[in-house]
Amino acid sequence: MSMFNKGDILETIEMFTQENLDVRTVTMGISLLDCIDPDPKKACEKVYNKICTRAANLVPTVEHISAEYGIPIINKRISVTPIAMLLGACPDADPVDFAKALDAAGKKVGVNFVGGYTALVHKGFSAGDKRLIESIPRALAQTDIVCSSVNIGATKAGLNMDAVKMMGQAVRRTAEMTADRQCIGAAKLVIFCNAPEDNPFMAGAFHGPGEPDCEIHVGVSGPGAVRAALARLHKDAPIDQVAELVKRTAFKITRVGQLVANLVSRELGVPAGIIDLSLAPTPAVGDSVANILEEMGLEQCGCCGTTACLALLNDAVKKGGVMASNHVGGLSGAFIPVSEDDGMIHAAESGCLTIEKLEAMTAVCSVGIDMVIIPGDTSAAVISGLIADEAAIGMVNSKTTAVRVIPAIGRKAGEVLDFGGLLGYGPIMPINQRDPSVFINRGGRLPAPMQSLKN
Amino acid sequence: MKAFITVVGQDTVGVVAKVAGLCSQLNINIEDVTQSILQGMFAMIMLVDISGCNVSHEEMRARVAALGQEMGMQINITRQEVFDAMHTI
Numbered sequence: 001m002s003m004f005n006k007g008d009i010l011e012t013i014e015m016f017t018q019e020n021l022d023v024r025t026v027t028m029g030i031s032l033l034d035c036i037d038p039d040p041k042k043a044c045e046k047v048y049n050k051i052c053t054r055a056a057n058l059v060p061t062v063e064h065i066s067a068e069y070g071i072p073i074i075n076k077r078i079s080v081t082p083i084a085m086l087l088g089a090c091p092d093a094d095p096v097d098f099a100k101a102l103d104a105a106g107k108k109v110g111v112n113f114v115g116g117y118t119a120l121v122h123k124g125f126s127a128g129d130k131r132l133i134e135s136i137p138r139a140l141a142q143t144d145i146v147c148s149s150v151n152i153g154a155t156k157a158g159l160n161m162d163a164v165k166m167m168g169q170a171v172r173r174t175a176e177m178t179a180d181r182q183c184i185g186a187a188k189l190v191i192f193c194n195a196p197e198d199n200p201f202m203a204g205a206f207h208g209p210g211e212p213d214c215e216i217h218v219g220v221s222g223p224g225a226v227r228a229a230l231a232r233l234h235k236d237a238p239i240d241q242v243a244e245l246v247k248r249t250a251f252k253i254t255r256v257g258q259l260v261a262n263l264v265s266r267e268l269g270v271p272a273g274i275i276d277l278s279l280a281p282t283p284a285v286g287d288s289v290a291n292i293l294e295e296m297g298l299e300q301c302g303c304c305g306t307t308a309c310l311a312l313l314n315d316a317v318k319k320g321g322v323m324a325s326n327h328v329g330g331l332s333g334a335f336i337p338v339s340e341d342d343g344m345i346h347a348a349e350s351g352c353l354t355i356e357k358l359e360a361m362t363a364v365c366s367v368g369i370d371m372v373i374i375p376g377d378t379s380a381a382v383i384s385g386l387i388a389d390e391a392a393i394g395m396v397n398s399k400t401t402a403v404r405v406i407p408a409i410g411r412k413a414g415e416v417l418d419f420g421g422l423l424g425y426g427p428i429m430p431i432n433q434r435d436p437s438v439f440i441n442r443g444g445r446l447p448a449p450m451q452s453l454k455n
Numbered sequence: 456m457k458a459f460i461t462v463v464g465q466d467t468v469g470v471v472a473k474v475a476g477l478c479s480q481l482n483i484n485i486e487d488v489t490q491s492i493l494q495g496m497f498a499m500i501m502l503v504d505i506s507g508c509n510v511s512h513e514e515m516r517a518r519v520a521a522l523g524q525e526m527g528m529q530i531n532i533t534r535q536e537v538f539d540a541m542h543t544i
Contacts, residue, residue, distance in 0.1 A: 004459075004502075004538060004542070005542070006489060006491065006493070006498070006500055007493075008538060008541070008542040009459055009461060009500055009538055010461065010463070010493060010498055010500070012533070012537065012538055012541055012542075013461045013463070013531050013533065016531070016533075017529060017531065064512065064513075067511075067512045067513045067516050068512040068534065069533065069534040069536065069537055070458070070516070070531060070532055070533035070534060070537065071533075071537060252541040252542070255540040255541050256537065256540060256541060258540065259536060259537065259540040
């Protein structure tokens with residue numbers, strides 16, 4: 001025992017038991033490129049069979065490792081090749097049949113989400129892309145565990161404004177078609193700029209065409225552990241010490257993720273892909289990114305200083321995590337979803353956190369406007385405008401940004417939408433309702449930005 | 456196959472005996488024990504070898520948790536590799 005420090009042992013146990021430290025997701029990425037078939041029925045059958053074969057042992061293996069090592073592992077998920085790529089080969093197919101095949105296969109192997117009902121259209125549409133996008137509302141209404149994402153922009157390609165327009169409509173329509181279920185469909189739809197092709201987190205996970213046939217990604221978490229560590233630091237400690245403490249804690253958290261990745265990869269005989277160094281909050285009290293920012297010294301998340309604190313957090317998490325892992329990828333950084341974060345929910349309820357402040361925060365966080373509930377009468381053009389703004393931030397700053405908003409059909413600002421579970425609940429946040437539709441209706445491609453003369 | 460059993464909570468009579476009793480039932484060999492009062496709480500750490508454990512990992516974990524509940528203390532069992540990963544470079 002002399003090799004081990006008693007304090008280290010008890011610190012680890014406290015992180016697991018009191019501070020909600022867990023491995024948030026083990027996600028198996030599966031390529032479906034060998035399932036392409038001009039006969040949609042055959043293609044769906046191949047998709048179903050490949051997922052059921054590759055992921056047959058995923059859930060029991062991960063659960064066994066969790067029990068054997070005493071590491072909480074919350075979610076088991078699957079990401080697949082963007083379905084639009086398979087759809088291109090069968091022009092007469094109903095895209096929703098592919099969504100149903102993913103849903104059935106995911107349920108068969110026992111995962112809680114399958115991501116990859118996806119199209120990558122940042123530079124334009126290829127065969128299958130438009131049909132997939134048009135089918136998203138139906139696909140999300142008729143399935144339970146399928147997640148959808150569309151990449152509408154990239155730093156090197158600019159923004160596909162025709163796709164931006166379509167996605168505003170798709171978000172609204174998806175919410176309408178699931179209005180009887182808290183508009184849950186829209187919570188499973190993400191619109192990206194610079195989408196990573198190896199992201200293990202939902203709803204934006206898909207298995208990019210450059211990835212291997214099958215691999216294991218791990219998404220770590222642990223906002224509660226970072227918050228608890230900062231709570232023990234003196235309030236007059238200089239900000240360098242805050243950054244150092246976040247780095248040290250992120251290192252420890254990430255090492256747990258790397259251990260799990262190695263174990264799962266070895267047990268399943270599937271190569272380990274990446275570790276996603278993310279601070280992903282949950283609605284549990286204290287397991288909150290907003291609370292971390294408040295521990296740094298803000299009265300409430302959303303006040304002046306929030307963007308600076310978030311910038312420090314996002315950067316320190318990466319610096320600590322990079323050394324702790326073999327390969328880093330995915331979204332990596334601090335997530336700022338509203339409905340999944342207890343502190344964000346309170347800040348939004350009190351009016352301290354607004355959509356405009358969230359937009360500023362997305363310039364320095366890991367992803368974007370996430371799990372934000374907006375009034376039900378918000379027009380598709382306004383949603384497209386928000387998507388364009390967010391994508392522009394990502395495009396110009398060479399980072400991933402995304403929009404996942406839920407129009408609360410039939411409800412107004414100040415009311416609440418409750419999804420239950422990890423997706424949480426949240427107040428409906430007011431959004432500027434002035435009309436950008438002339439801009440959105442122009443279509444075309446917003447040019448890619450200069451990568452020099454930076455200022 | 457080494458693991459640490461940690462017992463945290465209010466100190467009472469028979470803590471070591473009860474935990475050691477469960478280890479004996481499950482054929483878990485105790486290699487080292489240390490206990491102390493940390494931040495006002497009783498904390499015992501046992502280094503154990505679980506190679507010979509006569510039940511599945513899932514059941515072992517359930518039995519340990521059940522004993523913790525019965526004693527009103529928090530008992531965890533965690534493989535040594537987890538601490539290696541987190542606290543050594």
